[in-house]
Amino acid sequence: MSVYRALVIEDDIDLATIFSKAIEAGGYDVETITNGKAALERLEGEAPAIVVLDMHLPGVDGISLHHKIKSEPRFKKTRVIIATADAVLAETMQDGFDLILLKPISYVQLRDLAKRLLPHEE
Numbered sequence: 870m871s872v873y874r875a876l877v878i879e880d881d882i883d884l885a886t887i888f889s890k891a892i893e894a895g896g897y898d899v900e901t902i903t904n905g906k907a908a909l910e911r912l913e914g915e916a917p918a919i920v921v922l923d924m925h926l927p928g929v930d931g932i933s934l935h936h937k938i939k940s941e942p943r944f945k946k947t948r949v950i951i952a953t954a955d956a957v958l959a960e961t962m963q964d965g966f967d968l969i970l971l972k973p974i975s976y977v978q979l980r981d982l983a984k985r986l987l988p989h990e991e
Contacts, residue, residue, distance in 0.1 A: 873918035873988060877901045878908045878934065879952065880926050884972070888921050888952065891976045895983025905929030909937065916943050918988055921979070924953040924962075935966070948986045950979075 875897035879885040882903065889899045897919060902908045906928030920938065924931035931951070938944045953959050954972040962969060968982065 873897050874915060875899045875919045875921070875983070876908070876911065876917045877921045878903075878905070878926065878931070879921065879923040880904060881923075884923075884952075887976055888974070888979060891979035892919065892921060892983045894976075894980045896987050897983060905931070905934060908934055912937055912944075916947050918946070919948045919950065919983065919986055921950045921952055924951060924955060924958055932962075946988065950982065950986075 873896070875892045877885055877888045877892060877899060879888055880903050885901045885903060889901050893899045902911055905926035908926070909929045912934065922931045922934060935949060935951070938947055938949055948967045951959070951962065951966050951969040952972060952974055953969070956971055959969045959971055
């Protein structure tokens with residue numbers, strides 16, 4: 870059985886902890902990043918299987934991070950879950966995103982979504 874990497878990119882420490890625990894319970898090895906600049910640097914490394922991405926981050930915003938993920942072929946299989954409390958932003962971002970979740974996001978909801986997004990062995 871493979872171990873899949875997930876990134877939780879969220880600047881609210883409490884939410885980052887909840888999201889990380891939920892994704893971990895979904896079957897992933899989770900790394901948490903709390904600012905956009907650090908996330909941008911981390912994205913220079915190994916491509917994760919899944920990213921939970923806040924849109925409003927210090928340093929580099931979530932839209933810029935998402936653009937990087939979607940523009941590089943090595944992230945082709947990376948699934949991105951956008952996590953935002955901004956309903957207007959979520960409405961305008963519908964195209965080009967794997968999933969958009971409006972905060973508050975429940976632990977169970979995120980855990981179950983993570984399980985469904987696990988890559989299938991080929």
